Amino acid sequence: MFNRNVYKYDDMKRREHMAVRRTVGWYLFTHQxxxxxxxxxxxxxxxxxxGDIANLKVGRDRYTLMLDEQAQIIGDVIIMHIDxxxxxxxxxxxTKLTAWLDAHKEGFDVAYENVTAxxxxxxxxGPKSRELVDAIAQDRVDxxxxxxxxxxxxxxxxVKINRAGFTGEEFGYEIYFAADQIGKIEAQLKEKGAPLGxxxxxxxxxxxxxxxxxxxxxxxxxxxHTDPIEVGLEYAIDWDKDFIGKSALQSIKDAGPAREMxxxxxxxxxxxxxxxxLGGPGTRVMLDGHEIGRVSKFNxxxxxxxxxxxxxxxxxxVKKGDHVAINDYDAIVTExxxx
Amino acid sequence: xxEKIDERLPREIGEGAxxxxxxxxxxWEKLMSxxxxxxxxxxxxxxxxxxxxxxxxxxxxxxxxxxxxxxxxAYARLNPLFCGPYGPMSMDEHNVHxxxxxxxxxxxxxxxxxxxxxxxxxxxxxxxxxxxxxxxxCYWDIIGSELCRSTTQSLQGVADGMASHLQPGPxxxxxxxxxxxxxxxxxxxxxxxxxxxxxxxxxxxxxxxxVGSADQIRFTPxxxxxxxxxxxxxxxxxxxxxxxxxELDSTSYYPFVTMSNGSTYILPTIDAEIKKGTLDEExxxxxLRCVCEAAGKSAFGEFYAKEAFRNWVGAPNDVDDGRLMxxxxxxxxxxxxxxxxxxxxxxxxxxxxxxxxxxxxYMPKIVDAYIAxxxxxxxxxxxxxxxxxxxxxxxxxxxxxxxxxxxxxC
Numbered sequence: 001m002f003n004r005n006v007y008k009y010d011d012m013k014r015r016e017h018m019a020v021r022r023t024v025g026w027y028l029f030t031h032q033x034x035x036x037x038x039x040x041x042x043x044x045x046x047x048x049x050x051g052d053i054a055n056l057k058v059g060r061d062r063y064t065l066m067l068d069e070q071a072q073i074i075g076d077v078i079i080m081h082i083d084x085x086x087x088x089x090x091x092x093x094x095t096k097l098t099a100w101l102d103a104h105k106e107g108f109d110v111a112y113e114n115v116t117a118x119x120x121x122x123x124x125x126g127p128k129s130r131e132l133v134d135a136i137a138q139d140r141v142d143x144x145x146x147x148x149x150x151x152x153x154x155x156x157x158x159v160k161i162n163r164a165g166f167t168g169e170e171f172g173y174e175i176y177f178a179a180d181q182i183g184k185i186e187a188q189l190k191e192k193g194a195p196l197g198x199x200x201x202x203x204x205x206x207x208x209x210x211x212x213x214x215x216x217x218x219x220x221x222x223x224x225h226t227d228p229i230e231v232g233l234e235y236a237i238d239w240d241k242d243f244i245g246k247s248a249l250q251s252i253k254d255a256g257p258a259r260e261m262x263x264x265x266x267x268x269x270x271x272x273x274x275x276x277x278l279g280g281p282g283t284r285v286m287l288d289g290h291e292i293g294r295v296s297k298f299n300x301x302x303x304x305x306x307x308x309x310x311x312x313x314x315x316x317x318v319k320k321g322d323h324v325a326i327n328d329y330d331a332i333v334t335e336x337x338x339x
Numbered sequence: 340x341x342e343k344i345d346e347r348l349p350r351e352i353g354e355g356a357x358x359x360x361x362x363x364x365x366x367w368e369k370l371m372s373x374x375x376x377x378x379x380x381x382x383x384x385x386x387x388x389x390x391x392x393x394x395x396x397x398x399x400x401x402x403x404x405x406x407x408x409x410x411x412x413a414y415a416r417l418n419p420l421f422c423g424p425y426g427p428m429s430m431d432e433h434n435v436h437x438x439x440x441x442x443x444x445x446x447x448x449x450x451x452x453x454x455x456x457x458x459x460x461x462x463x464x465x466x467x468x469x470x471x472x473x474x475x476x477c478y479w480d481i482i483g484s485e486l487c488r489s490t491t492q493s494l495q496g497v498a499d500g501m502a503s504h505l506q507p508g509p510x511x512x513x514x515x516x517x518x519x520x521x522x523x524x525x526x527x528x529x530x531x532x533x534x535x536x537x538x539x540x541x542x543x544x545x546x547x548x549x550v551g552s553a554d555q556i557r558f559t560p561x562x563x564x565x566x567x568x569x570x571x572x573x574x575x576x577x578x579x580x581x582x583x584x585x586e587l588d589s590t591s592y593y594p595f596v597t598m599s600n601g602s603t604y605i606l607p608t609i610d611a612e613i614k615k616g617t618l619d620e621e622x623x624x625x626x627l628r629c630v631c632e633a634a635g636k637s638a639f640g641e642f643y644a645k646e647a648f649r650n651w652v653g654a655p656n657d658v659d660d661g662r663l664m665x666x667x668x669x670x671x672x673x674x675x676x677x678x679x680x681x682x683x684x685x686x687x688x689x690x691x692x693x694x695x696x697x698x699x700x701y702m703p704k705i706v707d708a709y710i711a712x713x714x715x716x717x718x719x720x721x722x723x724x725x726x727x728x729x730x731x732x733x734x735x736x737x738x739x740x741x742x743x744x745x746x747x748x749c
Contacts, residue, residue: 004554006464012535028506030437092436093584116437182506202509204439205466220584225576272557278462279450279581281574327563 003270005307007210007300016206017302019199020126020167021339026189027201028182029123029166029174030116032094034101036087038110045079045087048104050228050245052238056081061090061147061162065228065236066100067245071252073223073231074100080149080162088115093220104244120179122189123207125165125172128196133161133173135192141173155188157181166207168215168339209277209299213308216263216337221277222296222310230257230315232336260315261296263336266307268329273298275309285311286325292317295326301338308338363673366666366684369653373589374571376674377596381457381478383671388601390634391708392483394627395605398618402485406544408617409489412608414496414543421448421500430501434583439467440508445498446470446530447583454579455587455595459568460525463557465582467509468535471556474526475564480519482601484547487518489604491528491546498530509534516548516556524561529553568592597675598700606702627704628711635715645720658686661725661741664717665689668739688742695737706737717741 007013019025036045045053051064058081066075075097078090091097094114101112124133133141137159139152144163151160157177165172177185189198201207208219218231228234229252237249266273275298276282282294293313301308311324311333318324322333361373371379399405421429433447443466450462450472460474479486495513502510511530517523529550531538536551569575570589579587612618639645645663648654652666665684668691672679677697682690698706710729717727726744729737 002554002556002558006466006469006555012468028438028440032437093434095431095434096584121438202440203467204443207438208436221580221582224580224584224586272559274461274463274557276580277582278465279579280461280569281572281576 003272005269005271005300007205007302008269008305013203013206013210014302016199016201016203017210019197020169020201020206020211021303022127023197023199024124024126024128024132024193025199025201026122026124026129026132026193027207028120028186029207030120031090031092032114032116033119034089034091034094034097034112035082035115036089036110036112037085038108040108040110041085041087044101044105044108044110046241047108047243048101049077049079050237050243051079052241053079053087054241058082058084059149061149061164063147063236065233066097067228067243067249069245069248071227071245071248073226073228073233076218076220076223076233076236078164082149082160118179119176120182120185121177122175122185123165123167123172123201124175124189125167125169125211127169127171128198129169129171129173132189132193132196132198133175135196136188137161144173155184157184159185166215166217167211168217168337205299209297210302213297213299213310214301214303214338216335219277219297221279222261224276226259226261226312227252227257229253230259230312231261257315259293259312261336262311262313262318262320263334263338264309264311264324264326264331265301265304265334265338266309266326266329266331269307271307271327271329273307273309273326273329275299282312283327285313285331287317287322292324304338308334310336363670365652365654366662366669367653367655369651371670371674373593377589377592378457378478379670380596380674381600383674384597384600384602385478385481386634386638387631387705387708387712388479388486388605389482390631390712391602391605391609391627391705392486393634394623394630395609396483397626397630398609398623399612403542403544406485406488407542408612409485409604409608410492410544410546412611413489413493413604416607417493417496418500421445421497422503423500426500426504429497430504433581433585435501435505436583437505440506441467441510441532442498442502443467443470443509443511443530444505445494445501445511445513446472446528447581447585448497448501449494449528450581451579451585451587452595452599454568454570455592456599457568457571457592457596458526459565459572461559461565462582464555468511468532469552469555470511470513470528470530472528473557473559474519475559476566477519477526479601480526482520482605484518484521485544486601486604487515487520487526488544488546489608491515492543493604494528495546512546514546514548514550516550516553518547524564525559527556529556594676597677602702602705602708603700606704609704624704624707627708631708631711632715635712635717636719638712638716639719648720659721660686661689661717661721661727661743662686663720664713664725664727664741665691667716667720668713682738688740690741691739692733693737693739695732695735698737710737710739713739 049064061080080088160176275295298309362370435444464471509532513530517527569579678694732738
């Protein structure tokens with residue numbers, strides 16, 4: 001009567017999700033953009049973010065983290081080096097980002113401006129995404145590397161194409177363009193996408209949850225009040241430079257993290273589980289009658305045809321293949337990636 | 340009768356309480372925690388709201404007409420607000436992403452608003468075509484089902500207002516398919532897109548379902564229900580965090596708990612009906628006064644209720660006069676953060692001067708509703724020889740006197 005899986009039996013969600021996995025899906029995926037300029041833009045960004053910004057070449061972008069002094073993650077963003085000395089920070093939490101930058105900009109000759117209203121972005125993701133982008137863009141994107149940005153034109157509209165995405169697909173592109181040209185770009189994607197079997201992804205849950213979860217990606221809610229080491233994001237840390245939170249993070253690394261983020265699958269399709277991605281503390285994860293953590297993410301893998309998600313648990317309590325109980329449902333601990 | 344104030348009571352009692360201190364205090368120095376004060380403010384307001392709803396039921400006996408009026412008014416008040424500059428402010432607060440299309444992000448405002456009103460529960464689904472929110476606690480559950488309907492329409496107004504700032508997208512129809520005010524275990528909002536979940540057309544007030552995705556409802560059994568908002572729960576580290584990373588602690592819950600209550604839906608509707616000519620203002624005032632006086636008398640009609648109250652405020656054994664009622668009003672005003680001053684507090688009289696604007700909370704008629712309620716309470720909490728009335732109010736103030744009074748027409 002209740003708890004029917006909101007994904008499994010939903011043909012619309014399945015079609016949108018699987019288009020990205022099998023052909024190509026496109027969707028409005030506009031993020032907030034903060035444009036950073038100024039003589040000290042690089043040292044400033046290097047202080048605030050964990051990744052190396054100084055060596056980020058023009059036309060390249062990078063995933064990086066923003067930590068507080070206790071090394072808790074307070075933001076994860078993409079920084080794009082648009083032009084010489086001009087950077088875009090792509091985020092979904094601009095207010096928090098700006099407040100943090102404001103608090104740390106003293107002594108830096110740096111300026112930043114919210115340019116979100118000027119640009120829209122369409123994501124084009126999936127095995128045939130390159131074919132679709134090539135079909136609509138004046139210049140071919142064949143040689144564009146992952147996290148590379150190029151300028152070109154679509155139907156007379158200047159665009160920036162960034163080879164990137166939140167889906168885990170080898171081929172995926174993000175097309176940035178002036179906000180008032182949205183109709184033209186959308187029309188091109190529809191027209192040239194149809195022969196390729198392209199599908200417009202319209203469901204927030206597919207763009208923000210099911211596709212990224214299968215790929216092992218995080219949405220910022222998963223990362224709140226965690227540190228990079230316990231959630232497996234140490235690759236986003238450049239230990240050779242200084243940044244806010246570095247000494248605390250070093251201490252955590254030396255002592256070893258107290259928790260870890262792991263994946264899980266659940267064979268029960270119609271389960272009542274509340275993860276942090278819907279707000280709140282997340283359902284308890286029980287092992288031998290004891291709580292060992294909480295559910296961070298809970299959604300569905302259309303590729304694997306089962307419920308999947310992430311658990312934030314006490315370090316060392318579980319290993320791959322172990323069984324845990326979530327609201328009395330049996331769940332199996334896995335890697336945090338499902339494709 | 341003099342302007343005498345007992346030594347124990349500084350004139351500035353109440354000042355500097357919430358939010359500076361984590362408690363309010365009775366005239367006899369008994370503390371009530373910030374936490375309890377927030378709960379008290381919500382329930383007390385709901386009780387007054389229940390009286391006002393009863394008055395509205397007398398004034399407009401037809402359920403459909405009344406529910407329609409409430410729903411239309413709720414939507415019309417909230418929607419323009421969120422279509423205007425408040426919409427982007429709220430969207431910014433809730434981290435509504437620029438790629439969201441349609442009105443489903445309105446569910447975020449409903450969720451955080453519920454939690455701040457101490458109506459705790461959980462979001463069970465949040466997507467472009469369907470949103471589900473389940474409440475375990477609702478302080479307004481005594482007011483009436485018409486109110487439940489109108490709150491749903493206020494949420495619809497918020498959601499549609501937010502959508503006006505986003506790219507066009509699927510529209511959801513918000514329904515309250517279960518309501519604690521109707522006796523259900525939970526309140527449950529299910530919002531659905533009719534293109535995806537087709538259902539028959541209905542009138543605005545018929546926003547109680549049925550819905551097309553009833554089988555997707557995640558029903559939390561009683562043993563897993565919660566009693567407190569996230570900001571008051573250890574398992575949440577005493578923080579509300581929603582799915583889009585809005586984070587609040589309990590200091591954010593004031594003044595929200597004082598701003599929205601059942602009356603904030605009913606009185607504006609009554610005002611609108613007076614303006615339309617459907618209701619006569621003089622008769623409205625008469626009915627409001629009658630109902631609220633009776634409700635006030637009922638509050639302390641039982642002897643044990645008075646004893647419980649004395650214990651709650653720490654009243655000394657030898658105090659059995661108007662000061663009890665004065666204490667009651669002080670506790671309420673502090674928990675509502677309504678500024679006031681005590682002019683007199685002694686065995687003969689209590690005089691309390693209250694900030695009118697804060698007391699009104701944009702509802703002028705609620706002042707009379709409070710006074711009528713407190714008048715009734717005085718009759719049973721103190722005795723029939725005592726009375727409570729407004730007297731010589733300065734500009735912008737409500738001056739309440741509690742004293743003995745013979746009234747042959749009471």
